[in-house]
Amino acid sequence: MDTRAPHTTELTDAERIDWLRLIRSDNVGPRTFRSLIRHFGSARAALERLPDLARRGGASKPQRIYSEPDARTELEACAKLGVRLIATGEAGYPPRLSELDDAPPLLGVRGTVDVLMRPMIAIVGSRNASGAGLKFAAVLARDLSDAGFVIASGLARGIDQAAHRASIEGGTVAVLAGGHDKIYPPEHTDLLHAILSHGGAISEMPLGYVARAHDFPRRNRLVSGASLGVIVVEAALRSGSLITARLANEQGREVFAVPGSPLDPRAAGTNGLIKQGATLITEASDVIQAVEPIMGRPIALREEDDEPLAPDPAATDRAGIVNLLGPAPILLDDLIRMSGASPAVVRTVLLELELAGRLERHGGGLVSLI
Template structure:
């Protein structure tokens, strides 16, 4: 029996809201049922006693008003329940401990597939810390990375805002339901993020902010990202949890050193002592993560070929990621890179000439040129000049 879309969504929502099940339990049962949510729900009902009385009561008689509210939220434009059984569920989340079973998304879910860098740090950041967050966000965006963070006060908010000011998309993973904004003062920021990128939550609509939700949220921030940059953090900072999770997930952790007199540098210094990479410039992060970005691109491309249902959702990524003419997912779809290579031609050009020809800032151009250099498409010459290498154009 094939379920229609509404029945299927309803089945997912019942399973998600089953007390005591959690993402791990749901994924385990989904695997046993070969990804079929209808069969999963039947099995859950059959063995409800194992999950305890509240699960038994819920599965026997779910709260219809609550499900109706969830379905009404999902029916709104730009709202989506992204399920782990779908082709465009981010593959980088499959490799983390306790991966989420679903994500509630407001905005453009395809942004979750691009190579991401998480920027996190103190809520009560210093003016210098906020300036670093903005500068690193701008440079990383120039190299084609999507910036992911947690929409908290301080470093998170600065990184999100700077990314959007640079005309790029940003992702916010939140610790409440997708219909709530925390902190409240970030309402305008949340609206902007949803319009430019996406708000993401594993918690269903109506879920309020709770202290234990934030560490759970942090594993998704680090899990989506190829690397996590910690800019300022005290010794008891939530950012250190994100960094620890990133390290456990096998991802890169970068930390910005600071003054020994600044209490907000202590968390970063501890991370560096524990093996995080000390970084002073975005170029170091870009260089470290470029191979991982390429691998993610190749993985998405393979998935695109295998799954025709997912092809449409992944089209933009698949086109730019690894289709022979373009080997790295980090910048390929970006028309600015194409323009830069077209303007560069095959004669050496200075940075000033490139600024004049492309209309881009020197900061944006230097990170783009670095990315192209890593890809062996451009070489830097003495005198701050750049030259395209043979085979370095992007036609194709």
């Protein structure tokens, strides 16, 4: 097995059920999932160890582990809706998305799978967009689509929907914040159906899940992560589109911004991005020239931690690491240095705390105690 990705070939039916059970169990996120798979060798082995790991992390109540009947029921419901749960490395999983440290182990995919394997450019922006912004987003999307790029966006009102509508024929991908059966906003259900005729939709959330405010940044990391670059057309200073731009920077993606009038608050965010180093664009060719040099490069798979997990950290090490943690985020490297424990011990204690629901992971390798 390639340690840089949990799996690189087709899962068996039994493996897919085990993967689904593991990622749907309490306090198991994408990073934790990968750590468990690497350490225990399989999802089934990891599932057997979850209760003990959570107990060692100080869980206040028994951890909920997703049952096999529930996993089978979810897979059957997905099949009825035309959704496939695709693992990282399998055909249909966007290649650049699989690079992310927090790439979803299983991605719910609907529509034309081939589109998801093509180079993508994300277009995002204000929900309360100006007429000029909507028109320019559509022009960019159409021109980039004509040049062979797939347009990715979040199916939101405003700039997102304008980009989707202009690129339906060439292929566009809607990244959903909720489950495939809980479309937000509801009035874009017909737009999604039109998208699926030539493009696709992806979500990491289970069927029946209704998106909440904190789910949209999670969705945004998939929009940027699946793409070569992100274009921000309009964004106010506190826009969610700026979160997408920040995530794109962290993921090593190109960030493009369309300049706007200093008098329009909907351009304040994009003008700010340009000041911070984003590439100013006024036409699709600006984007194409920037991404062409990197399109032919092989995808650099994410680097995994070389250190394995520790079998069972000593009580003194565990207490020392927990004592260093608090509500303020701290870098993993600083935690290792200050604790004096080995990287393997620190990572193991953090994994135990996370499974117990006591740890929160932030971007940039930061962790904090809940």
